[in-house]
Amino acid sequence: MSSLSWWLEVALRIVVIFAAFLVVPLVVGQMEHKAMAHMQGRLGPMEAGGFHGWAQLIADGVKFAQKESVVPDAADRTVFQIAPAVALIPYLLALLVIPIGPGTQVGVALDLGLFFALAVMGLAVIGPLMAGWSSGNKYSLLGGLRSAAQLMAYELPMLLSAASVAMAAGTLSLPGILDAWHWYWLPWQLIGGFVFFTAGLAELQRPPFDMPVADSELIFGAFTEYTGLRFALFLLAEYAGIVVLCLLTSVLYLGGWHGPFAEQHLGWVWTLVKTFLLAFVVIWLRVSYPRLRADQLQKFAWTVLIPLSLAQLAITGVVRVL
Amino acid sequence: MTDEIPENEGAGRRKLPGAGLAQGLATTFKTMVTKSHTRQYPDVAPELPPRTRGVIALIEENCTSCMLCARECPDWCIYIDSHKETIPAPTAGGRERSRNVLDRFAIDFSLCMYCGICIEVCPFDALEWSPEFEYAEYDIREMLHEKPRLGQWVESVPPPPALDDAAEDPKEISLAQKAAAKKQAALDAAAQQEGTADGDA
DSSP: OHHHHHHHHHHHHHHHHHHHHHHHHHHHHHHHHHHHHHHTTOOOOOSTTSSTTTTHHHHHHHHHHHSOOOOOTTSOHHHHHHHHHHHHHHHHHHHHHOOOSSTTOSSOOOTTHHHHHHHHHHHHTHHHHHHHHHTOOHHHHHHHHHHHHHHHHHHHHHHHHHHHHHHHHTOSOHHHHHHHOOTTHHHHTHHHHHHHHHHHHHHTTOTTSOGGGOHHHHTTGGGTTOOHHHHHHHHHHHHHHHHHHHHHHHHHHSOTTOOSSOHHHHHHHHHHHHHHHHHHHHHHHHHHSOOOOHHHHHHHIIIIIHHHHHHHHHHHHHHHHO | OOSOOOOOSSSSOOOOTTHHHHHHHHHHHHHHHSOOOOOOTTTSOOOOOTTOOOEEEEOGGGOOOOOHHHHHOTTOOEEEEEEEEEEOOSSTTOOOEEEEEEEEEEEETTTOOOOOHHHHHOTTOOEEEEOOOOOOOSSGGGGEEOHHHHHHGGGGOOOOOOOOTTSOOOHHHHHHHHHHHHHHHHHHHHHHHHHHHHHHO
8 A cells, every 4th residue: 555655656746846847948038939929029929829828839839730840961870869868857857856835745765865957957058969969960960069068068057056055054955955954055155156056058059149140150059960850859948948947046046935925835837936036037148148169168167157156165164163 | 369460440549358259248138129120011011101102093174185194104004095075065056165084094004104204294183193002913925004903092092281381272162252352342242232222322
């Protein structure tokens, strides 16, 4: 009996996380459609679904599913075909360990949760690299290599700033970090939060760090040769990545389920509110800023973000010792 | 981030680092919370100015088939056919009158360039601008609007704008007033004459 309820619970957790994985990125995508449109003085999608185009992304998905999936002759078939999955699945795995509420409101309360989440997020960047290498197209290859260079540069500040939070909490478990969280961590870990969020944006290749998919010079970077459902999976991976990054940032730096009131009962609401606010910031940055050049990207990572994250580590260490 | 841009903006006023970035964010946010420019046209009718040049309406009763519009039309898109009819004399021994009867009046809107010259030249105000504009067709030949269709547009012709406060009265009114004043004066004179005649008696 207890074994049956255990299985039920596992199944329920998996179903909930999988549903969130499919729905929340679409909500963020729709938010991007609408927020970006209004920031540019437009209305955005208004027709699909009737009410303010709410079903636009579902319509897009149906369209992508109907399209022919073309694999170029020059492509490395197997690698080309599994690349979208490699890009997408790590974000699903990362969602498993991120707590959205106090207590047991987490897929898996892993002791190494932070380490696991960052490791699989780093893995996700292999997807574009595989896509770029296997497409047999010079634009794809350039895009893939730019992705790799960007990953190399931005993984370090991301890890260093995340390490600062782990140091402050004295644990790598994400629920553990949230249990140790106090409001004064907000100013204490402010620099780290900025570095983590910025480096995360760069890892997701979101504007203004979208050099690897710069459409004016590389068509669509590593995804140039993709069509149909596989292309849609890459796009879904981008939005799933935004969700995971915003969730992680809110858990590590903004207190996750901590809030001014009703923490125990409505903690998950606080997590979601913070996540969507951060997702809005991601969209806002995309609309506001032009793309950084490849050399500017590298210089920003190595001369600004890494020193800042080291400074954050030093501050964390000093405060801990005091 | 990397290249030093020469600081030649502003008169020596130094900005905080990141002020430009904040300004960019402020601009997009401000645009987001102001009303967007998109018009939902098929769902929401556009607000057109009252004298919009949409389509040309024909008030058939005013037309004398004088052909001025057809001859002034720069691209010859107005077709007029008419014939002459004689009206019997109204009184015995009088002269028969003749008048033009309009058989066909058509405007080919696939040729019309909406210059409005026909409306300007019409001496009897038989042509007017209507703000209606939704008369696209799948077949170009159906852009040729015949008399009944041109007549339908009259309903949507807006009334002419009101005169200025200081303006003279329209001719119809001033003429009528003048005639009325003349008649009154004549009546008054007659009454006075009668009065004096009574006094003399």
